[in-house]
Amino acid sequence: MAPNRATLIALTALAPVSWGTTYAVTTEFLPADRPLFAGLMRALPAGLLLLALARVLPRGAWWGKAAVLGALNIGAFFPLLFLAAYRLPGGMAAAIGSVGPLCVVGLSALLLGQRPTARTLLAGTVATFGVSLVVLKGVGALDPLGVLAALTSIASMSTGTVLTKRWGRPDGVGPLALTGWQLTAGGLLIAPLALVVEGAPPALDAPAIGGYLYLALVNTAVAYWLWFRGVGHLTATQVTFLGPLSPLTAAVVGWAALGETLTPLQLTGIAVAFGATVAGQLAPEPRRKAPGGKEPEWKASRRSDAMDCRPSAAAPCK
Numbered sequence: 001m002a003p004n005r006a007t008l009i010a011l012t013a014l015a016p017v018s019w020g021t022t023y024a025v026t027t028e029f030l031p032a033d034r035p036l037f038a039g040l041m042r043a044l045p046a047g048l049l050l051l052a053l054a055r056v057l058p059r060g061a062w063w064g065k066a067a068v069l070g071a072l073n074i075g076a077f078f079p080l081l082f083l084a085a086y087r088l089p090g091g092m093a094a095a096i097g098s099v100g101p102l103c104v105v106g107l108s109a110l111l112l113g114q115r116p117t118a119r120t121l122l123a124g125t126v127a128t129f130g131v132s133l134v135v136l137k138g139v140g141a142l143d144p145l146g147v148l149a150a151l152t153s154i155a156s157m158s159t160g161t162v163l164t165k166r167w168g169r170p171d172g173v174g175p176l177a178l179t180g181w182q183l184t185a186g187g188l189l190i191a192p193l194a195l196v197v198e199g200a201p202p203a204l205d206a207p208a209i210g211g212y213l214y215l216a217l218v219n220t221a222v223a224y225w226l227w228f229r230g231v232g233h234l235t236a237t238q239v240t241f242l243g244p245l246s247p248l249t250a251a252v253v254g255w256a257a258l259g260e261t262l263t264p265l266q267l268t269g270i271a272v273a274f275g276a277t278v279a280g281q282l283a284p285e286p287r288r289k290a291p292g293g294k295e296p297e298w299k300a301s302r303r304s305d306a307m308d309c310r311p312s313a314a315a316p317c318k
Helices: 005-019 022-029 035-054 062-075 077-087 092-097 100-111 118-135 144-167 175-198 206-233 236-240 245-257 264-282 297-308
Strands: none
Touching: 005 206, 005 245, 022 206, 022 245, 035 077, 035 175, 035 206, 062 077, 062 144, 062 175, 077 144, 077 175, 092 144, 100 118, 100 144, 100 236, 118 245, 118 264, 144 206, 144 236, 175 206, 206 236, 236 264, 245 264
């Protein structure tokens, strides 16, 4: 039986909160200038672990779907995200990423038939404004490649989130297996790129090993399982409205653990962005209708899960 809506939202929110610790872990514990290797170490070990736990492989068309979702949500998103972080000043990448809710609203209208409401559009705009107050500082000329990478990364993740909602899951397959498929596919996509661009893996000391273990297990395996579990029950817009919690968490971690300061303007931005995030969860669920009146695949999959799910240690019911 699925948890109640408030509990489900709270559990799903743990994913972007965890992702908000990535910057601190990367800068404090990991080797410098190895973004592709960091992305590989986040994705592939976590994916193989979840595959071993779920013991379910894709079948038929789901080999292709898993590859597409893995490329969008992991394989393209991770490298582009790190590239933007390295080339843009301060929190500019986070500020650009905060437009994710608005991007998902548009894609949901195109792919899921969910017409956006004025309340949703307003909440998305306010969330972006609040995050900008938190992370933006005075900057000079921006790196065009960094801006393009940031925009492409959020477009990739937003498209993957909406397609995950549209396609649902195969009968009898839980979110653990679906997450494992995507992380493994994304990790396999990053691996040759990391080898070609960055060369052999760097030497790792104890802090780096601990950092990679945290990123792979907590920040990726658990966090992405919670995220895609939430996608299975909440609307794509509701899920993506939790995204601003990531840069907000990064700001709080920087203040609490790295000795950074929070100005009154930043504190105001945190309050504004958090309020918009809450408003995004309170928005009424949009009406959904596929072209021609046919029930969307993702909706049929959700109903099938509720009727046919058989709990087990490998694939628990949502």
